[in-house]
Amino acid sequence: MKKIGVLTSGGDAPGMNAAIRSVVRTAIFKGLKVVGIKRGYQGLLEGDIEEMNLSSVGDIIHRGGTILRSARSKEFINEKGFQKALDVLKIFGIDGLVVIGGDGSFKGAKKLSESGISTIGIPxxxxxxxGYTDYTIGFDTAINTVVNAIGNLRDTSSSHGRANIVEVMGRHCGDIALYSGLAGGAESIIIPEIKFSMEEICKKLISGRNRGKLHSIIIVAEGVGKPYDIADEINRKTSIETRVTIMGHLQRGGTPTAQDRILASRLGSESINLLLKGEKGRAIGLKENKIVNLDIDEALKANKAIDKDMYELTKILSI
Structure with missing residues (x-):
């Protein structure tokens, strides 16, 4: 192992830069050369690759986004494009690859590993x-962004006696909604994993209004349904004016929290340790605050379960 590459793929996440910094500096500390592959797998296909040094990752730990940029690549998926990627890795003499991203990025890393490339995935x-890791890089920052937004909305909602629906990301996973809803004191949380009742939500809103409550916050994961339809139904059934705020890509931006920076730093460094041990096709994660790694195929198959105890707690605290 003499030269390793690092790339970020798929949707960006706060803390990716901290992970890149950790990968690069750990590799250099251990005598390896490092190259940064820009724009994910698409940049790999195009040979958009440059050598990185200590200065390349200076002053980036606090920055959101990714200095290597990111992109989605349809070309990489087909066999011709994939073979081109293998050729580029060979041309640049890249012995190992660290892939920072989500499940789609991991699938690409898995395929490269099956073709003989030493790859390590960082979530x-x-x-x-x-499902294989307790937390992914960027999650903590995202929920803090939503919690800050909830605080701002609560101020204006109280002035007008409104309810606010806040749509957050989470097409198939309700963790952002659940964690931010609990931390932000939301009245109701609607997530794809658990069936919800509009009657129960409306009853809670009416009960709150009757005891003098001036505002209500409802968190909705994007995978549940259209928030404007939910708002219209609340208006019809309760006569409470209900507005919709869609957080969208605001959740992906901003300065990463300390927790995300620490997680990224730990996982980035461990990826180099694994490569130097001759490991390939592994995914790194965090379980009970301990770094773990497992076969990337197993990581992709791991079931992601919602914390039902936490969900029940939100219902108790929002009576």
């Missing part, structure tokens, strides 16, 4: 939807 996605 970088705000959705926290990879």
């Amino acid at each position: 970088g996605t705000i959705d926290n939807d990879l």
Whole structure:
């Protein structure tokens, strides 16, 4: 192992830069050369690759996004494009590859590993939807972004006596909604994993209004349904004015939290340790605050279960 590459793929997540920094500096510390592959797998196909040094990753630990940029590549998926990627890795003399991203990025890393390339996957996605790890890079920052937004909305909602529906990311995983809803004191949380009742939500809103409550916050994961339809139904059934705020890509931006920076630093460094041990096709994660690694195929198959105890707690605290 003499030269390793690092890339970020799929949706960006706060903390990716901290992971890149950790990969590069650990590799250099251990005598390896490092190259950065820009724009994910698409950049790999195009040979958009440059050597990185200590200065390349200076002053980036606090920055959101990714200095290597990211992209989705349809060309990489087909056999011709994939073979081109293998050729580029050979031309540049890249012995090992660190891939930072979500499940789609991991599938690409898995395929490269099966073709003989030493690959290590680092979970970088705000959705926290990879079942093999307790937390993914970017998740903590995303929920803090939503919690700050909830605080701002509560101020204006109280002034007008409104309810606010806040749509957050999470097409198949409700973790952002659940964690931010609990931390932000939301009245109701609607997630794809658990069936919800509009009657129960409306009853809670009416009960709150009758005891003098001036505002209500409802968190909705994007995979549940259209938030404007939910708002219209609440308006019809309760006569409470209900507005919709869609967080969208605001959740992906911003300065990463300390927790995300620490997680990214730990996982980035461990990826180099694994490559130097001759490991390939492994995914790194965090379980009970301990770094773990497992076969990337097993990581992709791991079931992501919602924390039902936490969900029940939100219902108790929002009576």
